[in-house]
Amino acid sequence: MQEIIKKNMLSIEKSVTGRRGVRFEKALSKAEDLLPADCLRKSRPHLPEMSELDTVRHFTNLSRQNYCLDSHFYPLGSCTMKYNPKAYDVLSNLEGFSLAHPFAPLAGVQGTLELLYNLQELLKEITGLSAFTLQPAAGAHGELTGILTAKSYFKSRGEHQRTEVIVPDTAHGTNPATSNMAGYTVINIKSGPDGCVDKEALQKVLSDKTAVVMLTVPNTVGLFEKDICQIAEMVHAAGALLYMDGANFNALMGVAKPASFGVDMMHLNLHKSFAAPHGGGGPGSGPVGVVAHLAQFLPKPMVEKQGERFVLNTQMPDSLGKMKAFYGNISVCIRAYCFLRQYDGKTLHQVAEQAVLNANYVRVLLKDYFPAFFDAPCMHECVLTLQKEKMNGIRTADIAKRLLDYGFYAPTIYFPLIVPEAMMIEPTETENKEMLDLFVEAMKTIFQEIVSNPQVVHEAPLLQPVKRIDEVSAAREPNLRW
Amino acid sequence: MFTSNTAENEKEMLEKIGVSSVKELFKSIPENLLYPSFNLPSALTEEALHKHLRELAGKNKSYLNFVGAGWEEHFIPSAVNALSSRGEFLTAYTPYQAEASQGTLQTIYEFQSSICALFDMDVCSASHYDGATALAEACLASCRVKNRKKIIYSAGLHPHYKEVLHTYLKNVPEIILQEVPLKEGLTDQQALQAVLAEDTACVAIAGPNFLGQLEPMQALSHVVHQAGALFVAVVNPLSLGVLQTPGEYDADFAVAEGQCLGNAMHFGGPGLGIFTCKQAYVRQVPGRIVGIAKDKDGKRSFVLTLQAREQHIRRERAASNICSNEALCALNAVIYLTLIGPEGLREVASLNLSRAHALKELLEETGHKIKFTGPFYNEFVIECKVPASEVIEKLQAQGIAAGYDLGQVCDCLKNCLLVCVTETKTTEDLQKYARALGGI
Numbered sequence: 057m058q059e060i061i062k063k064n065m066l067s068i069e070k071s072v073t074g075r076r077g078v079r080f081e082k083a084l085s086k087a088e089d090l091l092p093a094d095c096l097r098k099s100r101p102h103l104p105e106m107s108e109l110d111t112v113r114h115f116t117n118l119s120r121q122n123y124c125l126d127s128h129f130y131p132l133g134s135c136t137m138k139y140n141p142k143a144y145d146v147l148s149n150l151e152g153f154s155l156a157h158p159f160a161p162l163a164g165v166q167g168t169l170e171l172l173y174n175l176q177e178l179l180k181e182i183t184g185l186s187a188f189t190l191q192p193a194a195g196a197h198g199e200l201t202g203i204l205t206a207k208s209y210f211k212s213r214g215e216h217q218r219t220e221v222i223v224p225d226t227a228h229g230t231n232p233a234t235s236n237m238a239g240y241t242v243i244n245i246k247s248g249p250d251g252c253v254d255k256e257a258l259q260k261v262l263s264d265k266t267a268v269v270m271l272t273v274p275n276t277v278g279l280f281e282k283d284i285c286q287i288a289e290m291v292h293a294a295g296a297l298l299y300m301d302g303a304n305f306n307a308l309m310g311v312a313k314p315a316s317f318g319v320d321m322m323h324l325n326l327h328k329s330f331a332a333p334h335g336g337g338g339p340g341s342g343p344v345g346v347v348a349h350l351a352q353f354l355p356k357p358m359v360e361k362q363g364e365r366f367v368l369n370t371q372m373p374d375s376l377g378k379m380k381a382f383y384g385n386i387s388v389c390i391r392a393y394c395f396l397r398q399y400d401g402k403t404l405h406q407v408a409e410q411a412v413l414n415a416n417y418v419r420v421l422l423k424d425y426f427p428a429f430f431d432a433p434c435m436h437e438c439v440l441t442l443q444k445e446k447m448n449g450i451r452t453a454d455i456a457k458r459l460l461d462y463g464f465y466a467p468t469i470y471f472p473l474i475v476p477e478a479m480m481i482e483p484t485e486t487e488n489k490e491m492l493d494l495f496v497e498a499m500k501t502i503f504q505e506i507v508s509n510p511q512v513v514h515e516a517p518l519l520q521p522v523k524r525i526d527e528v529s530a531a532r533e534p535n536l537r538w
Numbered sequence: 539m540f541t542s543n544t545a546e547n548e549k550e551m552l553e554k555i556g557v558s559s560v561k562e563l564f565k566s567i568p569e570n571l572l573y574p575s576f577n578l579p580s581a582l583t584e585e586a587l588h589k590h591l592r593e594l595a596g597k598n599k600s601y602l603n604f605v606g607a608g609w610e611e612h613f614i615p616s617a618v619n620a621l622s623s624r625g626e627f628l629t630a631y632t633p634y635q636a637e638a639s640q641g642t643l644q645t646i647y648e649f650q651s652s653i654c655a656l657f658d659m660d661v662c663s664a665s666h667y668d669g670a671t672a673l674a675e676a677c678l679a680s681c682r683v684k685n686r687k688k689i690i691y692s693a694g695l696h697p698h699y700k701e702v703l704h705t706y707l708k709n710v711p712e713i714i715l716q717e718v719p720l721k722e723g724l725t726d727q728q729a730l731q732a733v734l735a736e737d738t739a740c741v742a743i744a745g746p747n748f749l750g751q752l753e754p755m756q757a758l759s760h761v762v763h764q765a766g767a768l769f770v771a772v773v774n775p776l777s778l779g780v781l782q783t784p785g786e787y788d789a790d791f792a793v794a795e796g797q798c799l800g801n802a803m804h805f806g807g808p809g810l811g812i813f814t815c816k817q818a819y820v821r822q823v824p825g826r827i828v829g830i831a832k833d834k835d836g837k838r839s840f841v842l843t844l845q846a847r848e849q850h851i852r853r854e855r856a857a858s859n860i861c862s863n864e865a866l867c868a869l870n871a872v873i874y875l876t877l878i879g880p881e882g883l884r885e886v887a888s889l890n891l892s893r894a895h896a897l898k899e900l901l902e903e904t905g906h907k908i909k910f911t912g913p914f915y916n917e918f919v920i921e922c923k924v925p926a927s928e929v930i931e932k933l934q935a936q937g938i939a940a941g942y943d944l945g946q947v948c949d950c951l952k953n954c955l956l957v958c959v960t961e962t963k964t965t966e967d968l969q970k971y972a973r974a975l976g977g978i
Contacts, residue, residue: 064640064838067648067876077877078615080961083888087780090895091913095752095782101655105879112617115645115873119626122633122641126625132634139540140629143584149619149802152595158806159605159942161934167597168805181577193667193807194862196849207709233849233859239709242854280566311564316571327862331540335866336642337632337664337826339808355705377705381608381670381698381795382806394587398539401576409560410541416563417551433555433563460638468634471850486540489547515834520637523834527636530831530843534820536661537651 064521067114068538071104077111102538121521123465125333129491131418133437133468133480134228134276136306136328141394144331148390158382162367168386169366172359175393176343179324182396182404183302184315185345189354190384195303197379198323198342199234199270201355204376205321205346206268206297207238208353212374218267218296224253226276226472228301240267247474251277251430253287262294272301273314276472278415278434278480280307288318297321297350305329306411306484307436310404321346329407330392341388355379410485411436414492418481421496425503429475437482439475440467448510452477455502457524458516462498539581601939602967606917606958607748608669608696609806610798612776612886613962614870615877618800622869632826632862636841637833643840646828646865649872656778656875656883657792658785659814664826665868666811666860669795670699673742673772674706675813675858676791679822680740680768681713682857688714688737692725694747695772697947703742723751723910723919725758734765740790744772745781748947750917750956751910756787763788775799775812775871777915779887784814791815800874801867810867821847824858889961890916897959897968904972909954917958919944919951922978926955929978936974 087096106114123130130137156165176188192198203221210218221235222243232242243261248254252275262269269291274280281287291298300314300322306329308314314322326332327340334340346354356375357368368383399407412435419428419438426440442452456466456479468480483492505513517524543551548560557563564572582590603611622628626641633639633646650662666672677689691703700717707713714737718730725743734741741762745753759769771789773781776798784792796810797803815823821844829843849856878886894916898908901920909919922929926943933940945952959968 064644066644066651068651075879076881077879078617078882080613080878080882080885080889083885083892084896085892087888087891090891091752091780094756095913097778097780097782098786099658100880101652101658101778101883103652103655103880103883104876105881106876108615108617108877111873111876112621114876115621116624118641118644119621119624120641121639121644122626122630123635123638124626125629130631132631135631137629137631141540141584143587145623145628147588147591150591150595151600152592152598154802154804155600155611156598156805157601157603157605157611157803157939158609159607160599160601160603160805160939161930163934164599164601164939165805167594170597171594178578184574193671193864194860196859196861197667197671200859204705204709228861229848229850229853229856230859230861232854233852233856236854236856237706237710237859239711280564282566285568285571308567310576311573312567312571313574316574333628333866334631334862336627336630336639336645336869337865338862339864339867340862377708378670378698378701379705380668380807380809381696381702382668382809384806385808386805387802387808390591394591397579397582397587397590398584399578400581401578403539403581404576404578405573406539406541408564410543412563413543413548413551413555413560416555420555433557433565435566456635457637460635465631465638466635486542488542488544489551517637521640522637522837522839525636525831525833525839525841527831527841527843530829530841531846534827534843535830536820536827536843537647537654 066538067104067106070106070110070114073105075105075107077106077108128463128465129487129495130465131467131481131483132465133482134303136482136484138331138484139486140331140333144391144394147394148387153390166366169359171393172389173361173366175389176359178396179343179345182309183322183345184313186348187351187354188343188345189358190343190389191355191379192342192344193380193385194338194340195323195325195342196230196234198344199230200237201344201379202299202321202323203234203238203268205350205353208374208376209350210267217265220265221267222261222269225474227270227272228303231270231301251279252281252283255283259290262290264295266294266296268297268299270299270301272304274304274307274435277430277439277475278437279430280435284317303328304436307408309407311408321350326388326392331395332388332391339385339388341385357383407485414483414487418483418492418496422499425500426479437480440479440481441475442477448506450506450510450513452479454513454516458502458513459498460517461519464495464498601937603939604941604957604971605939607942607956608795609803610958610960611803611962612798612960614800614802617877618870618873621873622866627869633842640840643828645869645872647840649868650828652872652875653812653814656775657814658783659792660817661815661820661823663813663823664828665863665865666813666825667864668809668811669793670702672793672811672813673699674703675824676770676793677703677707677740677742679819680770680791682822683819684739684768686737686739687712688716689740690716690718690733690738691742692718693720694725694749695742695744696748723749723912725753727761730761734767738765738767740768740770742770742772746774746915746917749910749919750914752913752915755782759787759789776887779883780891781915796871799871801870808864808867810864810871822857825860825863886961893963894918894959897971900968900972916960917956920955920957922953922955924978925952929955933974938971938974
């Protein structure tokens with residue numbers, strides 16, 4: 057077995073003609089007898105033929121080649137890898153929920169609708185916004201929903217001249233990409249020397265052509281936009297809307313409500329801040345919240361309560377339309393609901409407080425080794441950089457790979473783009489001092505290695521299933537399938 | 539909940555940071571906005587949470603389900619969830635650090651390969667949100683490939699897909715969307731010919747279409763290609779166990795909802811957007827793709843590749859804004875396909891086909907009218923004597939979800955019921971359905 061794991065065999069390479077896994081009953085009639093020949097498949101698909109045991113071993117062994125939150129500290133900045141409680145796995149998959157068809161009679165899905173409605177209410181309360189849609193399937197999908205909501209709003213007002221979206225250079229790449237998909241021209245602005253929005257630069261580009269200003273709060277260098285209230289005033293004075301990318305909401309959960317900053321709309325990432333697992337890349341869920349006068353433009357349908365009954369309201373003449381075929385990534389929403397129900401008004405602040413405490417602790421302990429790019433208290437994550445003169449040619453990517461060998465997943469690297477050799481570290485509130493101390497120790501050890509034996513860092517990783525991968529080789533002659 | 543620093547930890551940490559309280563770390567937030575009151579229900583312990591969620595789940599009802607319409611009930615072998623729910627898969631992030639994510643990366647490569655084999659297409663992405671958004675992205679990609687602005691689609695597309703298509707495309711400058719009507723339940727080829735022109739980027743057609751009818755995909759693809767446009771097929775992945783594949787009829791893009799491959803229904807989400815295309819368009823694919831690479835020792839390994847298309851590199855010039863996708867649903871799909879293999883796939887698709895036909899015959903024997911006469915897979919339309927909504931209500935009382943009320947799509951179909959039969963329905967279930975439908 058060890059030999060096979062080492063060889064990284066594909067399922068198709070383990071396939072043996074005629075071997076069977078799961079079987080089904082024999083059909084009453086053959087396809088050839090029911091359909092004309094030209095409707096039928098001509099050749100058998102080249103899929104693996106394996107026993108059930110082979111399949112179980114194959115995927116179990118593959119899983120063991122992953123670092124994951126359940127086994128490793130995962131300080132991936134902006135990704136909020138907090139603990140995903142096991143109870144929510146069980147509860148989100150209860151048959152009552154998982155067997156519900158999206159076109160089931162409404163009377164048969166009152167439990168799901170009640171939960172979704174109550175989740176909306178909870179999200180409204182913790183953000184201060186007036187209405188939420190749970191329809192978007194991910195954060196970027198939420199962004200598109202938000203920007204299209206704004207577009208529908210301006211259209212209803214006849215303000216067709218608003219064709220621009222302003223995005224700071226620290227924004228997630230999804231922000232400009234989203235604005236472009238929505239048919240807007242992207243105006244990039246540079247950040248000030250303190251890592252926050254340069255208000256003068258913003259004022260210069262704000263005009264009656266501005267539809268939306270998109271801000272990530274806290275921003276991607278881990279700092280709170282200290283002038284956000286004035287920025288909101290400037291944006292509103294120009295007749296535009298302020299969109300908050302809520303990917304970093306963990307820094308604020310339970311200590312502040314974005315609506316109070318003057319934010320008009322925001323998305324949340326239920327798969328980050330609300331403890332739903334990432335599943336190796338998804339599914340996520342990116343609910344969008346808006347102030348009252350934008351609610352009518354949200355995607356349809358909306359989950360509403362009529363008397364004691366929960367319904368999907370499709371009668372929304374001003375709605376931007378549908379964002380996906382069916383309403384939301386429900387099983388992700390169920391987990392987020394579970395998460396919020398385990399806090400109350402007196403305890404929710406622990407989320408942001410412990411997240412911020414943990415990030416600052418790491419920042420301060422690593423100060424002399426890998427200093428923060430902006431030397432100021434950070435929020436939920438700290439963005440560190442390299443002291444180039446001490447690095448012996450070692451780069452951030454090398455450090456990331458060496459961390460893997462020390463049993464830690466790597467921070468987000470080379471982002472944000474304005475920070476050279478960036479390492480973005482987000483411990484989240486569910487880690488404790490002992491784990492952070494171990495991580496800091498590993499970072500300090502790597503620093504010593506860089507000084508005394510840089511080669512070992514340069515060659516990392518040495519202890520993973522594969523050595524350093526040449527990513528360029530994959531793009532040159534892409535092999536994307538067997 | 540789930541925070542684990544003790545008071546002693548916190549004290550030591552604050553000392554090291556050099557502040558006297560956690561609150562001091564929030565100084566950059568205007569003080570008057572800090573610590574507002576939160577009106578939340580009382581916190582639940584895990585035990586109380588279990589009780590509460592079970593109560594909510596208990597408020598849903600289960601039906602003998604004959605509703606499909608783009609989302610299907612299928613048997614999911616136990617090994618699918620047993621494997622995909624392993625924490626190693628479930629609690630990993632997008633595999634940015636490839637060396638520590640080979641498990642996820644290889645499963646995505648196998649997913650891409652399996653779907654390419656099933657569809658007979660060259661390239662498959664790591665996944666998209668759902669079938670509808672995958673379709674919208676394929677149409678956008680077609681416009682980029684052809685540098686043309688007109689998108690034609692058949693009225694036989696799922697009505698929700700049409701709505702999503704409009705949401706995604708109506709905001710893109712200069713794009714024109716045009717619908718081609720149906721005739722006798724199939725895309726009207728004459729009408730299609732009439733609107734195909736030099737400015738047409740692509741034509742999107744579903745086979746089977748929303749009424750369950752198998753469109754003549756080969757002929758349609760030919761017509762579209764003759765006009766110099768691209769052919770975008772929307773398919774049912776499981777049906778490809780028996781049906782002609784998008785590769786066989788030369789589709790340029792083929793997209794699908796992959797929920798039917800090992801994913802639970804969950805009231806419509808998460809689903810699995812499947813996005814495939816010909817090799818020539820690989821650089822227009824939205825979102826993640828995994829490819830084979832070599833490590834330092836020359837060993838085969840897997841990485842996210844062709845990232846120059848993506849938002850984190852190209853920002854406003856990216857092929858799409860997609861970042862998170864539906865990786866875990868894709869994992870369910872590849873485990874499902876690996877478990878059943880090519881023979882199981884043929885079996886399950888044949889079962890869907892034959893049981894749906896068995897129900898059709900049963901209903902015809904009892905005097906029911908089947909609206910369309912063309913070939914179909916696992917869905918067909920019953921024309922009732924009364925509005926379909928009334929039929930649904932009547933059967934609901936007997937614990938049966940009778941189908942999808944086509945009156946929602948068009949008043950002209952208000953007596954029509956779209957019924958779906960999957961392998962989960964036994965002969966007894968079919969008889970029960972026919973009896974319940976009785977004389978309506």
